[in-house]
Amino acid sequence: AQSVAQPEDQVNVAEGNPLTVKCTYSVSGNPYLFWYVQYPNRGLQFLLKYITGDNLVKGSYGFEAEFNKSQTSFHLKKPSALVSDSALYFCAVRDRGGAGANNLFFGTGTRLTVIP
Amino acid sequence: NAGVTQTPKFRVLKTGQSMTLLCAQDMNHEYMYWYRQDPGMGLRLIHYSVGEGTTAKGEVPDGYNVSRLKKQNFLLGLESAAPSQTSVYFCASITQQGKAFFGQGTRLTVV
Numbered sequence: 001a002q003s004v005a006q007p008e009d010q011v012n013v014a015e016g017n018p019l020t021v022k023c024t025y026s027v028s029g030n031p032y033l034f035w036y037v038q039y040p041n042r043g044l045q046f047l048l049k050y051i052t053g054d055n056l057v058k059g060s061y062g063f064e065a066e067f068n069k070s071q072t073s074f075h076l077k078k079p080s081a082l083v084s085d086s087a088l089y090f091c092a093v094r095d096r097g098g099a100g101a102n103n104l105f106f107g108t109g110t111r112l113t114v115i116p
Numbered sequence: 117n118a119g120v121t122q123t124p125k126f127r128v129l130k131t132g133q134s135m136t137l138l139c140a141q142d143m144n145h146e147y148m149y150w151y152r153q154d155p156g157m158g159l160r161l162i163h164y165s166v167g168e169g170t171t172a173k174g175e176v177p178d179g180y181n182v183s184r185l186k187k188q189n190f191l192l193g194l195e196s197a198a199p200s201q202t203s204v205y206f207c208a209s210i211t212q213q214g215k216a217f218f219g220q221g222t223r224l225t226v227v
Contacts, residue, residue: 009156032214043120043206043218044159051213090158094214103174104149104214108158 002027004093006107013081014115021076021110023091032094033074035065037087038109044090050074061085081114088112118142120209122219129197129226137192137222139207145217147210148190149174150182152203153221159206165190197226 003026013019025031032051036044048059055067065076074091091107121140129135139148146167151159161174165184179201181193194201202225208216 006158034214034216036216036218041221043220044208044216045218046215049213049215092214092216103161103164104208104210104216105161106151106159108156 002093002095002103002105004091004105004107006089006091006110008110009108010111010113012113012115015083016080019076019078019081019085019112019114021089021091021112023074023076023107024072025074025091025093026072027093027095029095033065033067034092034094034104035059035063035074035076036090036092036106038090039087047076047089081112083114083116086112086114120207120217120219122205122207122222124222125220126223127225129194129224131198131226133197134193134195135197135224136194137205137207137224139190139192139209139219140188141190141207141209141217142188143209143217144187145209145211146187147212148184149208149210149216150180150190150192151206151208152176153206154203162192162205197224199226202226 005024034049035047038044050067058064094104149164150162163182168187171182183191205222207219210216
């Protein structure tokens, strides 16, 4: 069965500091992995994805994520946080095959607050 | 290019009433999904469709029905609303690899 864990409900970081939002996953096969961001009263917006290839994936707004197969992790990172990065972040996973191949599972979300 | 459009944006229902939420996409995607978002629980999949005329149950399907009569539309129905269905509902249109495009959401309150 597929699952996604975001162990931190809240992450606080000072503006200009690096940020990390953690995500671990469980799938029966090889995963497609995603990060989405949600601003207040809006739908989720795509940030980046890992399909195959380089383990370091670059996405929108300066975000990047590192796929680590041995640790089954896909942590979101940014070298220098901005106040405007404050939002709710969701990790998502889709299995490439098997019974769960059509499902896109989301984590419970991590609220990022960047302090000026 | 409108992307994904959900209607209505807000609704208040009395217990036992019925309603239909409409999702429309103009990206010619085969996959469409309905999620509900509740505090502390993230997004949970209600039902999904992998093509016109097909639907399947997700993680929390009870109390909901869906239809995909046309490729661009995916309807979510509540036959007899309950307070436990108070939530924010999101529709997503999804590419083959799983990249999702979300609607703006429908905030539903059942009193």
